[in-house]
Amino acid sequence: MSLREKWNKVRSGAVDFLFPPRCLCCGKLLTPSDPLALCPLCLSSYALAARLPCRHCGRETADCVCCSELLVGAGVYRVAKAAAYLPDETNAPAQAVLFALKRENSRDAKAFVARELAHAVRRMPEKIDGFTVTFVPRGQKGIRAYGYDQMEDVSRLLAGALGLPWEKTAVRSGQAKEQKGLDRAARIENAKKTVLPAPGLNAAGKRYLVVDDVLTTGASLAAVADLLRFAGAAEVRAAVFAARS
Ligand SMILES: [Zn+2]
Ligand SMILES: [Zn+2]
Structure with missing residues (x-):
């Protein structure tokens, strides 16, 4: 083990001692045998939400690869999904993970999302061999506010887990507005x-x-896919952590 690796190990041990890992959703202290990021109870309600049927194909969210017309128009025919995103209802664990992922730079949330994405990709009907992992970049405003691009980190972890190469393919210009708060047409235009x-x-x-954390209209994902196909990509598939069902 190199000195740097040793130091990292000591440092992360110290962090765990000072800030013992807690469930991102209910705050309960996690024991070493608990799964990453969520306590067993919150994990089971998260898993239950992933079984909700897709409104289009009727499959459980975790087995649905449906794409919106917007994505099909951008040449994306498969989107793997890990969890259902239900802003008006309750998938509190998925929302807690997303909050920690986007705002708290949480190592546990990133690892959890990467692991869930890896499961979702492996469940896809077609093999993913020969693909390169990339991501939907965070807007400049979000990077300025929080200091990092969560999906850059998650997509690297995912590429490692799947044994695939990783590449940064897209960036956001400074004029980008936050997609959140814009209506559908404005989101498509903005992206x-x-x-x-x-x-x-x-x-x-x-x-x-191409991976992203949340899929709502799919405008940002479609914009990245369009760009890749315009640049000559042979195929574009997608995987998201949480999809609006
Ligand atoms: Zn919990
Ligand atoms: Zn579906």
């Missing part, structure tokens, strides 16, 4: 105008798996 190719992008002939 189209502000998702730009990353410097040095070479997508010709490649297959990409």
